[in-house]
Amino acid sequence: MTDHADGLTGFINRRLLVLTLVSTILASVISAIYTLTEFNIALKPLLIQKASAVAEVVREDTTLAVDVGVPFHKIKGMDTYLSDTVAKYPELTYLAITTAQGDIVYQGGTISDASFQSTMSGQQDLASQDMLQANFLTRLLQGSMELVQLLPLGDKSGVAAENIWLPLEHNGQRYGAVHVGLDTGFIRTQLTDVFFDIAIVLVAVLLVSFEVVMVVVMFYVSGPVQKSEALLKRQASGDFSVNQNLHGSGSIGRYIRSLNQDSQQLQQRFRNTLDQISEGQGRVISSPEEITPTDKTSSSPVRTRLRKLAERFSLMNVLKEQHGSIMDARIPLFVFAFAEELQKSFMPLFVAEFYEPNPWFSKDIVMGLPISVFMFVIAAATPFAGSWVDRWGNKRLFFWGLIPALAGYLGCAFASNVYDIIFWRGVTALGYAIITISCQGYIAAIVSSDNRAKGMAIFVGVLMTATMCGTALGGIIADRIGYQPVFLLSAFLAAFAGVLAWMMLSSDIDKDSKKSDKKAGASGGAMALFRNTQFAFIVLFCAIPAKIILTGFLYYMVPLYLVSLDASQSEIGRIMMVYSLVIIPLSPLASRFADYSGQMKQLVVLGTILSGIILISLYGEDSVARMLLAVALMGVAHSILKAPLIAAAMEAAEATPEVGRTTALGLLRTSERIGSVLGPVMVASLLVVYSFAEAMAIVGTGIVITGIVMGVFMHLSAKKQEATS
Amino acid sequence: MRALIKASIQLLCLLPIVWFSTAAAQEKSFSEQNPAKVFMVVWRGCEEACQGFKQYLTEQNLPIKVTVRDAAKDKNRISAFLQEAKSLKPDLVVTWGTSVSKEMIGPLNGNNPERYLGNIPALFMVVADPVGAGIVESYERSGREYVTGVRNRVPEEVQIRAIKDYLDAKKIGVIYSTAELNSVLNTQKLEQLAPEMDFELVKKTYRLDDKGKPLPGQVSQLMRELADEGAEVVYVGSSSYNRQIRDEFTSAANDHGLPVASAYEVMVTKSNALLSIANHYYNVGRLAGSQAKKVLFNQQVPGNLSIPSMSRYSVFINMAVARQLELYPPIQLLRFSELVNKER
Structure with a gap:
């Protein structure tokens, strides 16, 4: 494709993407602000009502x-x-009973003013009540103004309290008053919580809409435009090939079809001409070479000219265009992965709820078991899944995977003990393995080997986006409806992903991949690959340690550690989300940099050592902020590592050409899963003896060492290569 | 997997038991056509406890038919009711008050059980001291297979706690008759509580005539002695005599600036005591209703049930006395109290 063509579709692509993103952002921001202001406007009268109710009770008792x-x-x-009474309600700062003149007789809580004289002379503040009657725009404007003061960004001027009072009367004679102080800081903390939740939903919505817009634009706009442009250019340069597989719809599709028809008519006329000169011999001619039969030595000049004409304008050419695109797998994979990730932020805590002491495993270990079993099943299933792709094709495999996935979610939703959870997580894992491998195979079959890193980055990117949205939203949802209903939601989403896959995945791609991979997917490939030292080292010293950190540190330890620091479920989800939040933008950048520099292995070593150092740095004081920083930095380290790791492994695997692409990838994944299985078990057994920080320091030290070993090995093998050449 | 096997084995073991117990339940189940028959003997008409009992069972929508017999404060009528019960063979006999209960249920370890209800399940209520009266062994276990009941007496700890909350008293006085066993036992209980609840007990006893009855006209003198010895409140825990002469007793105390706290709410509601913690008989009746439900519908053996008491009590405060003595209740107590003589 030339620059010019890229220019036109690129132009449309960019405009459309920017436009949709801008409008999505605008819409989400406005709705977020609106939600917050509504919340604020609605919250205050409610709090005032509650404070008044408390004051009313005090008044009744005093009157009695x-x-x-x-x-x-x-x-x-x-x-x-x-x-x-004040202690019972966090939103109240004080309760006081004064004389009719405003002198305090009785009090509870902290009162800033010594006297209530001034407050009793004025009218009670009913501004927020008025707000409820105001129109939408005024509410939005006023609300956001108030919001700025209330959000954590606003200034914090001590304990501000709003006074509400009720008169005390006996026989119609006022003798005193009850005063309640409403804590405005309380509203602020409530709003801050809601603010974070909304912000996360907003980010998730942006990412999801980005995914959807990308695919929709590709499907309906830029894809067809690109196609029509290519077709036009072909015809302009005198190529009148006919495309057999045209499924375009919409106006652009019709346009393409009519262009194609022009070529078809032209070819038809040419054939008619051919028929005329062949004088009804009735031979089917399908290529220009057949116009001048080789068996006849004396070919007529007409035929030679016709043949030249056919060759010049491709008048007998029929194209069979491939339909698959990376985009196809994107949304089904996203929805499915999103469903799976909902449980991430609370799995160990969920297990802890069902834990009953048993003689075999300590609680720490049991809490890590579902993660380990999940990873183990994936590790065990992946090699088979690789060959299943070759046997059944990607699209069908996706549906096979849905069955255990759905069963697993429902099983967890109705689990009644730890063993149920572990078993059903294992079942889900089988489905997860099958589905990810089928999508990965789909993408791998489409991209060409030179932009493999970029193709894999898309796959990783989709998984990461889903992880981020799923982890954070899962935490928020679990906070509100409990752990087990979240699994029901997962089941529903997974089923939806199946519907999407049925609609979007192309089955054409299966035939192609089947052909190309059949000979490569031979058994014994694994052994051949492990004799390839480069590949083995990458797997042992980089891929596995990276996964140990991911499952042992992020999935297992972070939730437990944060709960020990009194973090809420939503907060845990948010913090775990940061990991993916960092990886998503950084990973494509890192992979582009890796493609550009070609220094895959160096980047892999750098990422490994970095991640080890981050773990060691956790040794010391315990705090949520430090944890947040560590999780973010881990995201940086892993985004440096992620795409280059796959690319480096593939590069190394090319030295063993008898092993196929899918099998090599499957093997890499399997090895990684071994790390994933080890992670929670390793960290859990360390936690039986050591504290959180000590356990992390130990794991970190080990990982720094493997990174260094890898670096030294690479340095040596590079020298060897130099010497041989 | 192991757990799964374990669970299924448990389930298999449980199955016959479940089946058996449902079969047993069917054997003794009651219906609209065949309601449980309850025979209730009361001392002074179907008053609040009796009504509470019936009301509870009506609310529970249980098929029960309650027959009430009223002794009308006449002990001689009870034996006829006993004979009636023995011939009717109801599913449960409910007795009201100490006298009725003693006559119908009979004493623990009595040598003549055939004379009483025998193996007809019995449930007593409004018996101030069922252990002292020899009806049951203890509150944990009646000690008799077919007997259970409910308590209506508020524990002394609760009474003392309320007195201390209200009056912050360090010295608590008692006046009692040594001829009344329950008063002697009650005083012993208070002496036992004194160190743990941080108060001092000042005891005065009535001079008795040769029949063991307190001589009249000595209350005022004893009150003066209590006041002189620094008592801040007079407590009547268990004394029929003090309850009987309540007007004289409370007036004499108040004259010497002594408030009266009593376990008998009638001394607050119908006389001039300041404070009483008591149970509403209506609620006692409801408690008895729930106990009856356990026996009739949950297949519980009466003798295996503990004798329950109310977990919430009613506080009675006589505001006229409070104003007279200028002893105002703390707001926390006042809020939950039933105030007598509210109007100034």
Whole structure:
């Protein structure tokens, strides 16, 4: 494809993407602000109502005491009563009973003003009540103004309290008043929480819409435009080949079809001409060479000219264009992976809820088991999944994978003990392995070997985006509806992914991949690959340690560690999300850099050593902020590592040409899964003896060492190569 | 897997038991056509406890038919009811009050069980001290296979706690008759509580005539002595005599600036005591209803049930006395109290 063609589709692509993204961002930001302001506007009257209700109870009690003859100034235990009541409601700062003049008689909580004289002379503040009647725009504007002050960005001017008071009367004579202080800081903390949740939903929505827009634009706009452009250019340069497989729809599709028809008509006329000169011999001619039969030595000049004409304008050429595109697998994979990731932020905690002491495993180990079993099943299934792709084709395999995946989610949703959870997670893992391998195979079959790193980056990117959205949203959802209903949601989403796959995946690609991979997918490939030292080293010293960190540190330890620091489920989800949030933008950059520099192995070593150092740095004080930083940095280290690792392994695998692409990838994945299985088990057994920080330092040190070993090995083998050449 | 096997084995073991117990339940199940027959003997008409009992069972929508017999405060009528019960053979006999219960259920380890209900399940209520009265062995276990009941007495700890919450008293006085065993036992209980609940007990006893009855006209003198010895409140835990002469007793105390706290709410509601923690008889009746449900519908053996007590009590405060003595209740107590003489 020439630069010019790239220019036109690129032009449309860019415009469309920018336009959709801008409008999505705008829409989500406005809806987020609107939600927050509504929340704020609705929250305040509710709080005022509640505070008034508390004041009303105090007033009733005081009135009762005074009415039955207890002197107003001699009510015993009033201060304790008020303090106890204030302590019960976090949104209240104080409760006080004053005389009609505003002098305090009894009080509980902290009161900033000594007297309530001024407050009682003025009108009660009912601004927020008015707001509810205001129109949408005013509410939005006013609300966002208030919001700026309330959000953590705004200034924090001590404990601000809003006073609400009720008069105390006896026989129509006012003798005092009950005052309640409403803590405005309380509203702020509530809003901050909601703000973070909304922000995450917003980021997730952006990512999802980005995924969808990409695919939709490719499917319906830029793809067809590109096709029509190519067709036009072909015809302009005098190539009138006919495309047999045209399925375009819409106006651009019709346009392409009519262009194609022109070529078809032209070819038809040419054939008619041919028929005329062949004088009804009735021979079917399918290529220009057959126009001048080789068996006849004396070919007529007409035939020679016709043949030249046919060759010049490709008048007998029929194209069979491939339909597959990376985009096809993108959305089904995304939805499925999203469904799977919902449980990530709470799996160990979920297991802990069902844990009952048993003589075989300690609690730490049991909490890690579902992750390990999940990874183990994937590791065990992946090699088979690789050959299943070759046997059944990617599209059909996707549906086979859905069966165990769905069963597993439903099993977890109705699990009643730890063993149920472990078993059903294993079943889900089988489905997960089959589906990811089928999508990976699909993508691998489409991309050419020179932009393999980029193709794999797309695969990794989709998984990462799904992980990010799934982890964070899963945490938020679990916080609200509980752990087990989340699995029901997963089952529903997985089924939806199946529908999408049925609609979008092309089965054409299977035939091609079947042909090309059949001879390569021979058994014994694994052994051949492991004799390839380059490949073995990459797997042993980089791929496996990276996965140990991912499952042992991120999936297993982070939730437990954060819960020990009193983090909420939503917070845990948010922090775990940061890992993917870093990887998503960084990973394509790193892979492009890797493609550009060609220094795949060096980048892999760098990432490995870096990740080890981050773990070691966790040794010391325990804090949520430090954890957040470590998770973010781990994202950086792994994005340096991720795409180059696959590319480096593939590059190394090319030295063993008898092993096929899918099999090599499958082997890499399997080895990685071994690391994933080891991760939680290793960290859990360390935790039985050591603290969180110590366990991390130990794992980190080990990983730094493997990184160094890998670096030294590469240096040596590079020298050897130099010497031989 | 192992757990799965374990679970299925457990299930297999459980199955016959489940089947058996449902079969057993069917054997003794009641229906609209065949309701459980309850025979209730009361002392002074179907008052609050009796009504609470019936109301509870009606709310539970259980097929029960309750027959009420009223002794109308006449001990001689009870034996006829006993004979009626023995011939009717109801599913449960409910007895109200100490007198009825003693006559119908009979004493623990009595040498003549045939004279009483025998193997007809019995449930007593409104018996102040069923252990003291010799009806049951302890509150944990009745000690009799066919007997259970409910408690209505508020524990002394609760009474003392309320007195201390209200009056912050360090010295608590008692006046009792040594001829009343329950008063002597009650005083012993208070002495036992004194060190753990940090108060001092000041005891006064009535001079008795030769029949063991307290001589009249000595209450005022004893109150003065209590006041002189620094008592801050007079407590009546268990004394029929003090309950009987309640007006004289409370007025004498108040005259000497002493508030009266009592386990008998009638001393607050119908006389001039300041404070009482008690159970509403209505709620006691409801508690008895739930106990009856356990026996009739949950196939529980009466003798295996503990004798339950109410977990929530009612606080009675006489505001006229509070105002007179200028002893105002703390707001926390006042909020949950049933106030008597509210109007000034």
